[in-house]
Amino acid sequence: MEQSIYRSHILICGGTGCVSSGCKEVRSSLEDELARHDLEDEIKVLETGCHGFCEKGPLIIVYPESVFYCELKPENMEKLVEEHILKGKIVEEFLYQEPVTNESVRSYKDIDFYKKQERNALANCGHIDPEEIEEYIATGGYQAIGKALTEMTPQEVIDEVKDSGLRGRGGGGFPAGLKWQFASEAEGDKKYVICNADEGDPGAFMDRSLLEGDPHRIIEGMVIAAYAIGADEGYVYVRAEYPLAIKRLRIAIEEAEEYGLLGDNLFGTDFNFDLHIKEGAGAFVCGEETALMASIEGKRGMPRPRPPFPAQKGLWGKPSNINNVETYANVPDVIQDGAETYKQVGTEGSTGTKVFALTGKINNTGLAEVPMGITMREIIYDIGGGINDGKEFKAVQIGGPSGGCLPEDKLDLTIDYDSLLEVGAMMGSGGLVVMDEDTCMVDVSRFFLDFTQSESCGKCTPCRVGTKQMLDILERITTGEGQEGDIELLEELAENIKSTSLCGLGQTAPNPVLSTLRYFRDEYEAHIYEQNCPAGACEELLGAYVIDGEACVGCTACTDACPVDAISGEAKEEHQIDEDACIACGACVEKCPVDAITQ
Amino acid sequence: MDTITVTIDGQQVEVDQQATLLDAANKLDIEIPTLCYHPDLTLHGSCRICVVEDAESGNLLASCATPVTDGMKIKTASDKVITARKMNLELLLSDHPNDCMTCEADGACELQELVYEYGVTEPSFGLMEEQKFEVKNENPFIEFDQNKCILCGKCVRVDNEVQCSGAIDFTERGFQSKVGVPFDQDLGADHSSCVFCGQCVEMCPTGALTYKPAKGLGREYELESVQTTCPYCGVGCQIELKVKDNKIVKVGSVYQEDSPNPIGETCVKGRFAYDFVDHPERLTKPLIKKDGEFEEASWDEALDYVADKLTTITEEDGGEAVAALTSARCTNEENYLLQKFMRGVVGTNSIDHCARL
Numbered sequence: 026m027e028q029s030i031y032r033s034h035i036l037i038c039g040g041t042g043c044v045s046s047g048c049k050e051v052r053s054s055l056e057d058e059l060a061r062h063d064l065e066d067e068i069k070v071l072e073t074g075c076h077g078f079c080e081k082g083p084l085i086i087v088y089p090e091s092v093f094y095c096e097l098k099p100e101n102m103e104k105l106v107e108e109h110i111l112k113g114k115i116v117e118e119f120l121y122q123e124p125v126t127n128e129s130v131r132s133y134k135d136i137d138f139y140k141k142q143e144r145n146a147l148a149n150c151g152h153i154d155p156e157e158i159e160e161y162i163a164t165g166g167y168q169a170i171g172k173a174l175t176e177m178t179p180q181e182v183i184d185e186v187k188d189s190g191l192r193g194r195g196g197g198g199f200p201a202g203l204k205w206q207f208a209s210e211a212e213g214d215k216k217y218v219i220c221n222a223d224e225g226d227p228g229a230f231m232d233r234s235l236l237e238g239d240p241h242r243i244i245e246g247m248v249i250a251a252y253a254i255g256a257d258e259g260y261v262y263v264r265a266e267y268p269l270a271i272k273r274l275r276i277a278i279e280e281a282e283e284y285g286l287l288g289d290n291l292f293g294t295d296f297n298f299d300l301h302i303k304e305g306a307g308a309f310v311c312g313e314e315t316a317l318m319a320s321i322e323g324k325r326g327m328p329r330p331r332p333p334f335p336a337q338k339g340l341w342g343k344p345s346n347i348n349n350v351e352t353y354a355n356v357p358d359v360i361q362d363g364a365e366t367y368k369q370v371g372t373e374g375s376t377g378t379k380v381f382a383l384t385g386k387i388n389n390t391g392l393a394e395v396p397m398g399i400t401m402r403e404i405i406y407d408i409g410g411g412i413n414d415g416k417e418f419k420a421v422q423i424g425g426p427s428g429g430c431l432p433e434d435k436l437d438l439t440i441d442y443d444s445l446l447e448v449g450a451m452m453g454s455g456g457l458v459v460m461d462e463d464t465c466m467v468d469v470s471r472f473f474l475d476f477t478q479s480e481s482c483g484k485c486t487p488c489r490v491g492t493k494q495m496l497d498i499l500e501r502i503t504t505g506e507g508q509e510g511d512i513e514l515l516e517e518l519a520e521n522i523k524s525t526s527l528c529g530l531g532q533t534a535p536n537p538v539l540s541t542l543r544y545f546r547d548e549y550e551a552h553i554y555e556q557n558c559p560a561g562a563c564e565e566l567l568g569a570y571v572i573d574g575e576a577c578v579g580c581t582a583c584t585d586a587c588p589v590d591a592i593s594g595e596a597k598e599e600h601q602i603d604e605d606a607c608i609a610c611g612a613c614v615e616k617c618p619v620d621a622i623t624q
Numbered sequence: 625m626d627t628i629t630v631t632i633d634g635q636q637v638e639v640d641q642q643a644t645l646l647d648a649a650n651k652l653d654i655e656i657p658t659l660c661y662h663p664d665l666t667l668h669g670s671c672r673i674c675v676v677e678d679a680e681s682g683n684l685l686a687s688c689a690t691p692v693t694d695g696m697k698i699k700t701a702s703d704k705v706i707t708a709r710k711m712n713l714e715l716l717l718s719d720h721p722n723d724c725m726t727c728e729a730d731g732a733c734e735l736q737e738l739v740y741e742y743g744v745t746e747p748s749f750g751l752m753e754e755q756k757f758e759v760k761n762e763n764p765f766i767e768f769d770q771n772k773c774i775l776c777g778k779c780v781r782v783d784n785e786v787q788c789s790g791a792i793d794f795t796e797r798g799f800q801s802k803v804g805v806p807f808d809q810d811l812g813a814d815h816s817s818c819v820f821c822g823q824c825v826e827m828c829p830t831g832a833l834t835y836k837p838a839k840g841l842g843r844e845y846e847l848e849s850v851q852t853t854c855p856y857c858g859v860g861c862q863i864e865l866k867v868k869d870n871k872i873v874k875v876g877s878v879y880q881e882d883s884p885n886p887i888g889e890t891c892v893k894g895r896f897a898y899d900f901v902d903h904p905e906r907l908t909k910p911l912i913k914k915d916g917e918f919e920e921a922s923w924d925e926a927l928d929y930v931a932d933k934l935t936t937i938t939e940e941d942g943g944e945a946v947a948a949l950t951s952a953r954c955t956n957e958e959n960y961l962l963q964k965f966m967r968g969v970v971g972t973n974s975i976d977h978c979a980r981l
């Protein structure tokens with residue numbers, strides 16, 4: 026292969042995160058530098074997909090030494106080429122520094138963020154050029170299709186997937202093999218496989234990363250599913266806000282067609298499969314499977330009652346199998362390595378790995394693929410590097426907008442589909458937002474309810490109107506207008522919305538409120554009964570400011586700063602704030618040279 | 625076909641496999657309230673008023689949307705069911721104006737009826753305080769007050785599935801969702817494809833869609849109902865005249881399987897063009913022109929006159945001198961007879977019909 030003639034490979038991350046932090050400019054500067062030193066024939070620059078560590082982008086890995094440089098700027102390239110490439114000296118200042126120890130780390134494998142990860146679905150992301158099918162093939166890609174099509178019957182494929190224990194990564198955790206079995210048994214002259222890449226959870230970007238970094242893996246997973254259920258056509262439903270994912274997937278589909286991995290008579294068999302991309306307009310509810318299919322059909326993305334399930338009556342009324350991107354990404358390994366090997370990772374009820382999108386008040390944010398059964402503590406402290414700015418941990422919100430908030434005593438919970446449900450959260454798509462002591466849990470619920478309310482499709486009564494009522498109550502609590510009975514009303518509403526909504530959006534929308542009421546009820550009570558926000562986050566509930574007379578030097582800086590003239594006092598003498606007039610804007614605090622003003 | 629046995633409120637019933645819980649309850653004459661269900665429209669499942677309780681799991685199920693499974697035990701009036709229905713009614717009310725006093729739908733409104741039945745006297749979330757939408761009523765036929773809409777989607781379905789006009793559909797999301805009209809205009813606006821068949825009004829369970837010409841002319845319960853055949857064309861749609869003091873107030877739909885319009889379909893003429901009935905210029909007797917003036921005549925006189933003239937003309941100038949123009953308001957049989965008479969008896973091929981113009 027042509028790669029062997031290069032002395033060194035420089036992999037530059039070209040994922041969406043790094044594009045926005047400037048990797049294109051870094052790349053062109055790098056190429057200029059290499060050209061200036063006549064190194065183009067010796068050093069190959071490759072653009073990869075996301076490494077899941079976008080916060081530290083733009084990123085570069087130099088092979089064969091596998092040195093990891095981060096937060097690069099175009100002007101750094103001169104030094105990088107002159108030092109590392111020409112002299113073979115590692116440039117310390119561009120290395121990653123551990124947030125806790127401040128040590129520089131050379132290889133990305135030694136970075137805490139990656140050490141506890143088990144990157145299987147994401148194995149190729151960041152390490153191959155997603156626009157070159159041969160790179161995927163070189164990692165063993167597309168062998169699983171060959172194996173399935175030439176050595177296994179469709180039922181054997183289904184049995185292997187069933188046996189692997191693979192569960193849907195899109196939220197519900199339904200066993201993939203069982204779903205395939207239903208679709209395979211459904212009668213129909215035509216069947217479809219669909220890949221759900223709507224990825225509507227704010228903050229989640231694992232599906233985007235997979236499509237950008239390793240699109241062939243998804244295609245391979247889908248082809249195997251199609252063979253198993255007897256489908257000859259498929260759709261990937263991607264939100265249009267993912268232009269790079271769409272572009273790479275399009276290239277991948279074209280390449281796969283050229284290589285005879287899509288189209289007619291795959292591997293010389295009579296199995297045919299065509300794959301299309303459908304761009305969605307980016308509605309959260311379009312991730313719900315029946316709404317998604319309506320959207321592919323050109324209708325408004327509105328869920329419909331199930332049954333019939335997609336396996337019986339799916340796209341255009343035909344039996345269809347729908348899985349999430351990450352679910353399909355696991356399929357090639359299941360087939361290639363076998364269910365037994367696959368099951369070695371994870372827990373009994375939740376096998377394999379799961380990709381989480383870590384965000385919030387932690388040191389390392391990004392995508393982390395971890396074995397099921399890991400504890401929340403390991404994710405947050407070992408991988409995430411703990412809470413930033415030395416603050417206290419307060420809660421972790423897991424499962425996206427319809428997940429739950431878990432408190433400190435749940436940190437040692439092992440994470441799998443079932444354990445999360447038991448404590449009032451859910452796997453969801455794997456969003457994980459870490460919150461510190463400054464976060465108000467009532468405000469967090471309000472935030473998520475605001476999201477689900479505005480993303481509700483508006484079809485059914487409890488979700489359309491009920492979430493609005495819940496939101497109104499939460500708004501009134503966070504602005505100090507909470508009333509006796511509000512908590513109970515929230516609970517009644519939540520119960521009703523959960524039990525009578527038509528689709529999963531409504532059925533799970535109250536979760537953030539219910540879980541915060543379960544673990545942080547006192548905060549709600551403080552807002553309502555004491556007009557107090559314990560986290561100090563709800564502005565309307567913060568009291569007036571007071572001046573410490575002893576400390577005040579009478580400089581009059583505060584008097585000038587106050588927009589409502591609430592401060593009085595002669596120069597060089599003690600000043601006072603009129604409590605009733607004070608609007609708690611905090612302008613004076615910043616101006617006081619001796620920090621005499623507090624709340 | 626295979627049947628399935630389910631138990632509803634302690635009573636067993638055998639239904640076919642495709643049946644829903646609602647079908648099964650209906651078979652037992654157990655009433656379950658519905659707002660969005662209609663047997664002639666696709667399943668929507670949006671109002672969540674029809675919930676019942678699965679006795680085993682305690683889960684609430686939308687009875688219109690849940691197929692029966694063997695051995696299922698269902699409670700249709702448990703506390704849980706009543707509480708849920710009540711709360712969903714309260715939620716609907718929180719987004720609904722308090723307008724029953726002057727509302728056209730009063731007395732025939734399914735929402736009002738349920739709120740009464742379930743005794744929702746003090747809705748937990750109040751009522752709509754500020755009007756959310758402007759009422760659309762620029763066209764002469766239909767007034768659309770989106771504020772009173774409960775988004776049951778029956779109008780959208782009948783418009784798209786039965787009339788196939790595509791004049792209305794859901795727009796916006798979340799609490800702002802509504803049944804929208806293109807460019808948020810009136811149903812009669814330039815870009816609207818509404819043909820004013822009125823079927824959406826017929827389906828509407830509330831006062832959101834009402835007939836403009838009937839406004840203020842009488843409450844539903846004051847109206848007498850007369851089923852008749854539409855006089856306008858050969859289709860012969862069945863319609864229901866709603867009459868007060870011997871005057872037609874509005875035309876309703878008849879849902880009758882063996883009729884030409886089983887789902888209550890009509891066109892704009894059948895639905896709205898009834899004012900000729902009491903029009904002072906309506907011809908109720910034959911007229912014969914004498915000395916340049918029309919004069920009333922008896923049917924015998926008029927028919928003799930026509931027969932006479934036809935005979936004279938055909939004798940003098942041949943049948944070709946006669947032409948006949950018939951009307952779309954006659955039945956097919958009448959039109960057939962006339963052309964047969966013209967060709968066979970009078971001897972002319974000059975025959976035409978207003979529908980061709």
Ligand SMILES: Cc1cc2nc3c(=O)[nH]c(=O)nc-3n(C[C@H](O)[C@H](O)[C@H](O)COP(=O)(O)O)c2cc1C
Pocket residue numbers: 192193194195196197198199221222223224225226309310311312313314315347348349350352353454528529530
């Ligand atoms: C409101 C809502 C949003 C959803 N969004 C997504 C999504 O963005 N991606 C996804 O894969 N599944 C989403 N789902 C779950 C899908 O309906 C479906 O269960 C899933 O795609 C099945 O794939 P899996 O079994 O591989 O997880 C959503 C469900 C609901 C109710």
Ligand code: SF4
Pocket residue numbers: 310327328480481482483484485486488489526527528529530531532
């Ligand atoms: S639960 Fe919400 S999103 Fe789902 S159908 Fe009802 S209104 Fe639409």
Ligand code: SF4
Pocket residue numbers: 720721722723724725727728729730731733734735736772830831832
């Ligand atoms: S639509 Fe029904 S409930 Fe609403 S105001 Fe009219 S009669 Fe009352």
Ligand code: SF4
Pocket residue numbers: 779782783787789790791792811817818819820821822823824825
């Ligand atoms: S009157 Fe007929 S065409 Fe017009 S919106 Fe209603 S159903 Fe559609």
Ligand code: SF4
Pocket residue numbers: 772773774775776777778779780803824827828829830832833
């Ligand atoms: S206008 Fe009437 S029929 Fe249409 S959705 Fe609203 S309430 Fe239902």
Ligand code: SF4
Pocket residue numbers: 854855856857858859860861889890891892893894895
């Ligand atoms: S005129 Fe219209 S309503 Fe009357 S019979 Fe003909 S189609 Fe039906």
Ligand code: FES
Pocket residue numbers: 038039040041042043044074075076077078079080082084
């Ligand atoms: S885009 Fe570069 S690490 Fe995510």
Ligand code: FES
Pocket residue numbers: 657658659660661668669670671672673674675686687688689
């Ligand atoms: S009648 Fe069943 S949901 Fe409306």
